[in-house]
Amino acid sequence: MFRVDHFPTHEYQGLKLRHGRPYPFGATVFGNAVNFSVYSRYATSCTLVLFRNREEKPFIEIPFFKEFRLGNVFSMMVFDLDYENIEYGFRMDGPFQPEEGHRFDKSKILLDPYAKLIVGRDVWGKQPNWDSLYQYRARVVFDDFDWENDLPMETPVNDLIVYEMHVRNFTCGAGSDVKHKGTFAGIVEKIPYLKELGVNCVELMPIHEFDEFENSRTSPVDGRQLYNLWGYSNVGFFAPKAAYASSGRFSMQVDELKNLIKCLHANGIEVILDVVFNHTAEGNEQGPYISYRGIDNKTYYMLTPEGDYFNFSGCGNTLNCNNPNVRDMIVESLRYWVTDYHVDGFRFDLAAILGRDQNGNPMSNPPLLESLAHDPVLGKTKLIAEAWDAGGLYQVGSFPSWGRWAEWNGKFRDSVRRFLKSDPEVLDDVKERILGSPDLYAAEKRGIKASVNFVTAHDGFTLMDLFSYNNKHNEANGEDNRDGDNHNNSWNCGCEGPTDDADINRLRHQQVKNAITLLMVSQGIPMILSGDEMGNSQQGNNNAYCQDNEIAWLDWNDLQKNADIFRYFKQMIQFRRQHKVLRYEEHLSHTDYLGLGYPDFSWHGVKAWQPWAGHNNLTLAFMLNGKYAPHDDFIYVAMNMHWEMHGFELPQLPEGMVWHVFANTGMEAPEDISEPGKEPRIEDQHEVLVGPRSIIVLVGRYFPKNFVST
Amino acid sequence: MNIGTYTLGARLDSLNYLEAQDALIDIIEKSSDVVLDMTDCHYVSSAGLRVLLLAKKTTAAQGIKLYLVGVNAEVKDVMDVTGFTSFFDIYETMEDCMKAIEATS
Structure with missing residues (x-):
């Protein structure tokens, strides 16, 4: 099907052009043309700069003609580009008046804020050419990954067991025994391990493109190179970190990350991304021009009345999250990770910043957080806030939630x-x-x-x-x-x-x-x-x-x-997964509102039903009534953080049920923990002795009537 | 039994992928099974990988098979980490591949 509005109208140095579509922002393939679109409220003009792959000098710079600007958006279509083999950037012209918030500099070539594939830092720790005019280079992405029947998993949030991990830390070390160390592919190789451990969700520390050389220096202890390893410093909000892909040198990080997520899903493991929308890698006044500062400084950053950068992140600048356009970018970014990467949830770094207005003041109903809570595409996506920031705002328990946000x-x-x-x-x-x-x-x-x-x-x-x-x-x-x-x-x-x-x-x-x-x-x-x-x-x-x-x-x-620790973790995780009574979604009532003979939850002390009975405020026990789960076992936990051993009187179980011991941290392996479901019955059904600094976990279940003691 | 074969050159990338794609589709339409000989190919780009996948989908839609032969170690590695390998039957040599085809027919 040909479209009558899809023919070139202009020509510039042999390239055929027409005015583009303002939406979507970024570079998008339409038939034999690529649509480039970039927003800047304060720029006076814009130029598209095109490079052949990895070449230092551009092969063409195409000014956006006057008629290619609509409102504050510059957009044009360029026809017949070999788009797998080009990289693109923008030059923006406009005022340089820092006291007014403007820092335009047309000598800089700038990364597209919506770039979906960023090359230039393709191998971890490999020094780039620092004199290069354009370091983080945007490419046009293939977005046609074959997901087969995969989708975000939508595991009930209360069933999650999250494993917070870092792409490099996980497999770079000794004995990891993987082929592709420190990469997305390396994690795929370790999926059997994650399954054995029993977690059903990995939370990846930042995987958006960042600069591992930011603030680089050497260790005063042994002279080794220090990097920004964690990556809490975004270069781009739409692109994966190239150097986290073993195929990054071929610019295939997008496919490699998608394959990781697809493989994790196929094994019942969700993926949460740790996202950093509170600042960027451009730092303060002394920082580099990568993108935002040169595209539209006053839009993207929170500035003081004098035009300096607010520093609520502790990292030099603060993203202007509640500017409507930046808000849109954040929403677009999150939707993109869910639709194109099938991501299951997000953990927002220093999320309290997302609730500050453009002057840095905390708002009661921050529009960004409200938008995210009600976004149609993100409707089943987990949203988790790190509910504080470096500016002293601490919102654990009070983060605006609309029933959608969880908190660290x-x-x-x-x-x-x-x-x-x-x-x-x-x-x-x-x-x-x-x-x-x-x-x-x-x-x-x-x-x-x-x-x-x-x-x-x-x-x-x-x-x-x-x-x-x-x-x-x-x-x-x-x-x-x-x-x-x-x-x-x-x-x-x-x-x-x-x-x-x-x-x-x-x-x-x-x-x-x-x-x-x-x-x-x-x-x-x-x-x-x-x-x-x-x-x-x-x-x-x-x-x-x-x-x-x-x-x-x-x-x-x-x-x-530490084989005993691994075994203990594994069994304890399995135990939680087997017992619904440990994974309620709503708070407990502490009453027997269904008349099942016992309250859903009860506190105990060293005396049953007497929580006040204890030693030095360091002993405590509780019991969960499995019938409220429903159809689960009773669980009793006795905690003794005192440095002396104490006896705990056990609450009596319903007729026919007996206590079995699942875990006792005071015992050495293998007596410290059982395989869930195969717990041994305890001799004394009236009292347990809990050693110094120990916890005992008991399971109450019906004792098989045909059981013959051996 | 009509086995079509297509031999790739040194590279499969955006400079020649359309040519390869057209030729492959042409062969697929005329064959019962298709063998793609990659023995001389040492680089496959994103665009190139997508040609392979398109060929796979087309053969599957026609109810015939696509075999890859002689996939170089580096190309294989990229296909592994991006998840493409799982879609294909891969053989080291033409001979192995022909034996396998005979065994299934």
Whole structure:
């Protein structure tokens, strides 16, 4: 079918052109033409700059003719381009008046803010030509991946077990035994491992294109190169990081990432992307021109009345998220990752910034957050906020949600850590956390599903380090140990760092197991930090954002070294997946509202039904009535963070049911945990002895009538 | 039994993909099974991979088979990591491929 409006109307230096379509922004293929469209409110003129692949000099620069501008959008179609072999950028002309917010400079070649394929940094850590006029280079993308019957999975949010991971850290380290280390393809090779562990969702730390050389320097400890490893610094919001693809050198990162997501889905594992819409890699006034600053500085950035950059992100600039046009870009970006990459959800870095107005003030009903909550395409997409920012806004429990937004529950992390180190002041708070934080989320009926629980995340100590260090040890980061959090609530169990003391090492393993137990038996969405399941250490570094080396990389040999920890994690995850009663969506009533003989949830102490009975505010027990799930077992958990052993009186089960022991962190492997469903019956049905700093998990189920004791 | 074969040159990319695509579709229409000989091919671009996939879809729609022969290690690796390999039957040599075709017929 030919269209009568699809013929060239203009010619420029041998290339045929016509005025383009303003929407969609970016570069889009229409038949034998590519439509280029870019928005700038304040630019006076714009030029399309075309390169042959990887060539330093452009082969043509085509000015957008006057008639190619509609409103504030420059758009044109260029015919008969060999579009697999061209790269494109823009030059923008306009005022350079920083005090007014304008920084146009037509000597710069700028990346399209909507670029879907960015080349130029194709191999990790390979120095680019810093003198090159155009470093991050946009290409036109093939968007016809063969997904077969794949779609976003829409796993119920309360059934998720999230595994937070980093593309390089996961497979770059010793013993990973994959062919494509540090890449999307490397993760595909490890899918059998993820399945064995039992997680059903991976949360990928930023995979949008960023600059690993941003702020690069060498380590004062050993002189090694330090990188921006984590990538919380976007170059482009629509393009995957080329150097995370083993096929990046052939510019096939789009297909490689899509294949990863397709393979994960085929194995029942969802994908959440950690997205960074709070700032860009352009830094402050001294930073480089990559895109936004030169395309339309005043649109894209939050500026002070003097035209300087606000720094609510702690990274030099702040994206102007509640400018209507930037808002649209963010929505477009998210829709694109869902429609074209089948992504299942997003975790928003420093999301409190997304609720600030253009002057930086927090809003009560931020339009961006409301748009995302009600977006038709994102209607079943998980939205998770890191509900604070570097400007001091802390919104855990109060992030505007419209019933759609979940939060990283930082209070879960803090309370549970304090409880685990036997802090007697925190018991009441821990009770809220175990229940899915009703104190934070019940009043607005946000439910348990609003709470993403975690003890560790990429920011801060790994789980093993949490029990191996009292203090952070970030000297290798080159900031005199000033960087990283000082409020770790950690405890080294008696020695700072590695030790040969068997008792200390045993206690550390026990504490790691205590932590994963609390995480898995609490209501809410549990999130595990990748590597914790094998006892990964970062040598006390609690901010390893720049350590692209064995400090941050997983050492897969730890799987053998800490085999008991891996086994414990695996069984504990399986246990959670088998028990619906641990995965409620809405908060519990603590009453027997269905008349089933027991309340849905009950607190206990060292005496059954007497939660106030305890020792030093460090003992606590609870019971879940499986009939409310429904059709599940009873579960009883006794926690003793006291340094003495205590007996816990057990609540009596309904007639015919008996207690079986699933886990006891006070025991050494293999007695520390059972295979779920094969738990041994306990001798004494009236009391359990819980060792110092230990947790016991019991399962109450009907005892087979034909059981013959051997 | 009418086995069509097509031999690729050193590269399959945006400079020659249309030519290869037309020739392949032509052969597919006239054949019962199709063998694509990639022994001399050492580079396949995104556009090239899509020609392979299009050929695969066309053969499947016609109820016939497409075999790839002599896929160079680097090309194979790119096909692996981008998920393309899973769509194809790949043989090292023409001889292996012919044997396999005989065995199924």
